[in-house]
Amino acid sequence: MASKATHIRATVGLIAIASAAAWWYAHRAAGPSGNDNPAAAMSARGASLAGGAPTLVTIATALRQDVPVIVEVNGSVISLNSVDVRPQVSNMVQKVHVREGQFVRAGEALFSLDDRADRANLDKAQAQQLRDQALLNDLERQYQRSQELLAQNFISKSAADNTLSQVEAQRAALASDSAAIRSAQVALSYDSIRAPISGRIGSIPLFAGSLAQPATVMVTVTQLDPIAVSFPVPEGRLQDLLAASRDRSAVSALVPGSRTPLQGVLSFVDNTVDPQAGTVKAKAQFDNGAQQLWPGQYVTARITVRTLKDATLVPQAAVITAPNGRIVYVVSSEDVVQPRKVEVDYPFGDMAVLRGVQAGERVVVEGKQNLKAGSHVRAENADRAGKAEPAKRDPT
Secondary structure, eight states, X not given: OHHHHHHHHHHHHHHHHHHHHHHHHHHHHHOOOGGGOHHHHHHHHHHHHHTOOOEEEEEEEOEEEEEEXXXXXXXXXXXXXXXXXXXXXXXXEEEEOOOXXXXXXXXXXXXXXXXXXXXXXXXXXXXXXXXXXXXXXXHHHHHHHHHHHHHTTSSOHHHHHHHHHHHHHHHHHHHHHHHHHHHHHHHHHTTEXXXXXXXXXXXXXXXXXXXXXXXXXXXXXXXXXXXXXXXEEEGGGHHHHHHHHHTTOEEEEXXXXXXXXXXXXXXXXXXXXXXXXXXXXXXXXXXXXXXXXXXTOEEEEEEEEEEEEEEEEEEGGGXXXXXXXXXXXXXXXXXXXEEEEEEEEEEETTEEEEESOOTTOEEEEEOGGGOOTTOBEEESSTTSGGGOOOOSOOOO
16 A cells, blocks of 8 residues: 555656646747736836827817806895884874784874874964954054044154054064964874885884873884895905996895895995905895895895906816916817916806917816826817806805
8 A cells, every 4th residue: 555655646746847847848938928027018118108198188168258247145135214103292192093014105194192282272372363363453453543643643653653563563473373373283293193104014012092202113114115135245346346336237136945036226335345344235226016025034136247258268177276376288289288377367157267268279177187298188078068057156
């Protein structure tokens, strides 16, 4: 058994030696290959890179069009007129003619106060006027008779002059009576509280029998149509805003939860800039017959302050911020790129208005990180980025 095992091991060893020898001779006959020569493989790869294999990029064509400069900010709805109605005198409320939330017109009765004392004063003043008028009539007749007697030398001139003085004094008393009547009429008018403007009635804290005093707000009347929207504008757009106000430019207001903006006109630009916020306050006036705007409500206000004529547009993704400024890679007709310095005049959503690039030139949008001056490129999905929709908000 031991002899047989020894024989098997010897046979296996001979077979292994023969196989190794055959592999060595075959490998030597074939010669060195690329896989067996690492230096040669690296040299080949370097040669491939040096040959300038085109870099895969996405490009877009610069466009030329008019670009609106839009300011979009949060604003609030304010009333053009809001009046706190207070009584002129202290008096009891006799009747309330309106209800809370009612719309009233200017001059419409709101409250009636107890007017008995004021009517009595008016009657008294009118009666005094009648008395003084009768006395004046009598004095005028006496003056006429004194003139006749003076002409016949039956009385002295001083007696006639005395009668004239009485007539003039009574005329002054009658004028005083007229003034007293007007004063009583004014006091009586205070007992009828009327709407100073057209608008909507707020809450009513007083009822019939309540004591109204000059310090008491009886009701607040707020004008709702037309109405205004107040909104802040960055001071960098002040000159454009002033020009827009001279043209009464359109302003839109979008109410939260609504998809259709309301249209108004720019009506006011404040005379100072808030130094802390760096904004200037503006107002726009809106027709509000449907009562879609309510005082105190927050809205999104949007105004086109100017239009950039024949502006050059490229995607913002094509702009690179370098240490010495901003650049874009421009692609030549031979598909070779060169960096070019540009200036961004106005970001317009995902597009940008540039100076330094001409309309029709191609710029690299994606793949810029692999480029340098003179790189060859191969475009993929050309102009895909150039078709992006511009946003509405002015980032300034």
